Amino acid sequence: MAIPSFVDRVRLHVAAGRGGNGTASVHREKFKPLGGPDGGNGGDGGSIILRVDPNLSTLVDYHRQSQRRARNGQPGEGDNRNGARGEDIVLAVPDGTLVTDADTGEQLADLTGAGAELVVARGGRGGLGNAALASASRKAPGFALLGEPGEERTVTLELKVVADVGLVGFPSAGKSSLVAALSRARPKIADYPFTTLVPNLGVVVAGDLTYTVADVPGLIEGASEGRGLGHDFLRHVERCAALVHVVDTATYEPGRDPVGDLKIIENELARHGGLEDRPRLVALNKVDVPDGRDIADIVAADVEQFGWPVFEISTKTGEGLTELSHAMAEVVRRRRAATPAPEPARIVLRPAPAAGEEFAIKRQGDGEGGHLWRVRGDKPERWVRQTDFGNPEAVGYLADRLNRLGVEDKLLELGAAAGDAVAIGGDPRTGDGAVVFDFRPQVDIGAEILSRRGEDDRLVEDRPAVARRRELDREYHRRKADGTWRTDVGEDARDDDQQPRRDPTDD
Numbered sequence: 001m002a003i004p005s006f007v008d009r010v011r012l013h014v015a016a017g018r019g020g021n022g023t024a025s026v027h028r029e030k031f032k033p034l035g036g037p038d039g040g041n042g043g044d045g046g047s048i049i050l051r052v053d054p055n056l057s058t059l060v061d062y063h064r065q066s067q068r069r070a071r072n073g074q075p076g077e078g079d080n081r082n083g084a085r086g087e088d089i090v091l092a093v094p095d096g097t098l099v100t101d102a103d104t105g106e107q108l109a110d111l112t113g114a115g116a117e118l119v120v121a122r123g124g125r126g127g128l129g130n131a132a133l134a135s136a137s138r139k140a141p142g143f144a145l146l147g148e149p150g151e152e153r154t155v156t157l158e159l160k161v162v163a164d165v166g167l168v169g170f171p172s173a174g175k176s177s178l179v180a181a182l183s184r185a186r187p188k189i190a191d192y193p194f195t196t197l198v199p200n201l202g203v204v205v206a207g208d209l210t211y212t213v214a215d216v217p218g219l220i221e222g223a224s225e226g227r228g229l230g231h232d233f234l235r236h237v238e239r240c241a242a243l244v245h246v247v248d249t250a251t252y253e254p255g256r257d258p259v260g261d262l263k264i265i266e267n268e269l270a271r272h273g274g275l276e277d278r279p280r281l282v283a284l285n286k287v288d289v290p291d292g293r294d295i296a297d298i299v300a301a302d303v304e305q306f307g308w309p310v311f312e313i314s315t316k317t318g319e320g321l322t323e324l325s326h327a328m329a330e331v332v333r334r335r336r337a338a339t340p341a342p343e344p345a346r347i348v349l350r351p352a353p354a355a356g357e358e359f360a361i362k363r364q365g366d367g368e369g370g371h372l373w374r375v376r377g378d379k380p381e382r383w384v385r386q387t388d389f390g391n392p393e394a395v396g397y398l399a400d401r402l403n404r405l406g407v408e409d410k411l412l413e414l415g416a417a418a419g420d421a422v423a424i425g426g427d428p429r430t431g432d433g434a435v436v437f438d439f440r441p442q443v444d445i446g447a448e449i450l451s452r453r454g455e456d457d458r459l460v461e462d463r464p465a466v467a468r469r470r471e472l473d474r475e476y477h478r479r480k481a482d483g484t485w486r487t488d489v490g491e492d493a494r495d496d497d498q499q500p501r502r503d504p505t506d507d
């Protein structure tokens with residue numbers, strides 16, 4: 001059943017923007033050679049947000065363009081100028097879009113209701129500049145924090161029609177005709193099976209109540225084994241308050257009759273599962289055809305055996321439609337009274353961890369010289385990403401933050417010894433890309449580390465980054481000596497975005 005035009009499930013790759021780097025710079029004025037630090041903060045990277053737009057009915061746009069990338073934040077500049085934020089990208093999705101992580105299968109959100117939204121990829125935070133990092137004990141920081149990478153992931157978007165009433169039945173039973181007769185929707189109607197490939201949604205006004213009705217592509221026996229269009233479409237009626245069996249009383253197909261059709265459709269619904277509790281109505285359609293009327297009269301008693309209200313209708317002449325529509329409205333009214341519509345809420349993708357669980361440490365295998373300790377936690381991992389390992393002062397600042405959080409104490413408590421390796425961050429599953437330190441416990445670490453200007457020997461010496469760091473180090477000292485040092489990253493002109501200064505403490 002390859003139907004390329006039918007798009008109600010798409011994969012979408014989203015990449016949020018990187019945060020801009022903070023800048024380390026020193027204010028310079030004639031006759032005032034050493035002003036204070038004035039390096040601005042980097043701007044936050046743009047996020048990617050999915051938001052329900054009730055006017056949309058398909059995901060087809062994402063089929064055409066399946067990757068979206070938000071802009072990076074701009075780096076900060078000297079003279080306390082903050083980098084501009086990367087703009088957020090808001091992607092409109094239809095009501096009833098289910099969002100799952102394509103890699104883990106985890107359901108991220110079920111976006112229902114106008115305006116419901118999900119931050120599907122959060123932009124990286126901009127790094128603080130040295131002006132914001134200055135404190136009483138660190139008057140002129142010679143470093144700034146790096147911007148963080150933006151989140152990036154692949155998600156599956158799946159549209160579930162949010163209708164109050166779902167119409168089910170054999171192909172050509174007249175489901176689309178019924179949607180057209182009850183509402184202003186104009187779905188395709190034709191006398192061949194499987195005309196409908198995408199559910200059609202119509203809005204019905206019945207007295208003082210407005211409700212929606214959707215048809216579902218026709219079902220046939222064995223749909224659960226993939227016959228016809230299969231079961232895929234039944235997920236669209238999972239949210240319905242009621243199901244209406246549309247039964248063809250005038251079919252010429254051999255072996256078909258209303259009672260047999262009802263049994264087959266019910267069997268398919270049962271195989272799909274989850275719809276057992278939904279009230280049902282039966283619409284015996286096409287009674288304008290003389291044979292149809294006769295059949296309807298003959299089977300009426302048998303159909304009533306199912307225990308559901310039965311209506312004889314014709315979408316062609318309009319017979320029976322008012323009664324059916326009011327009966328549908330009644331079911332919807334009852335259901336709405338029992339379950340108030342959920343408030344559209346902004347869903348936070350990753351809630352902050354509860355206080356007291358800021359990091360976790362695990363011992364993992366024994367290295368050659370000692371143990372390997374893995375540190376996980378939002379803060380330590382974020383701080384590592386913000387650290388410019390080419391700048392020893394920045395590395396010292398990182399050590400200071402980790403200590404204040406209690407990482408060293410915890411390592412000692414767990415039995416870590418000097419010479420053990422400590423890995424922070426990296427891939428959550430494999431640990432690839434983690435930054436590895438040599439554990440050198442220092443009791444009085446703060447001031448001593450912060451004033452240190454040489455190598456930070458807690459870095460494992462064989463990391464390739466170390467060579468680069470040494471090189472940058474030499475550059476740093478050389479340029480610091482001749483007064484040209486400044487860690488500018490990027491060279492674009494940028495807006496002077498007046499972000500409030502963030503608290504330089506460990507947020």
Ligand SMILES: Nc1nc2c(ncn2[C@@H]2O[C@H](COP(=O)(O)OP(=O)(O)OP(=O)(O)O)[C@@H](O)[C@H]2O)c(=O)[nH]1
Pocket residue numbers: 169170171172173174175176177178188189190191192193194195196197215216217218219285286287288289313314315316317
């Ligand atoms: N005479 C008569 N014909 C009808 C009536 N309702 C629908 N039809 C005809 O039945 C055929 C199928 O109608 P559709 O509404 O396309 O049927 P469907 O159930 O949506 O079919 P699929 O989308 O293929 O599953 C069309 O030729 C309609 O004109 C009716 O009340 N009377």
Ligand SMILES: [Mg+2]
Pocket residue numbers: 175176177188189195196215
């Ligand atoms: Mg149809």
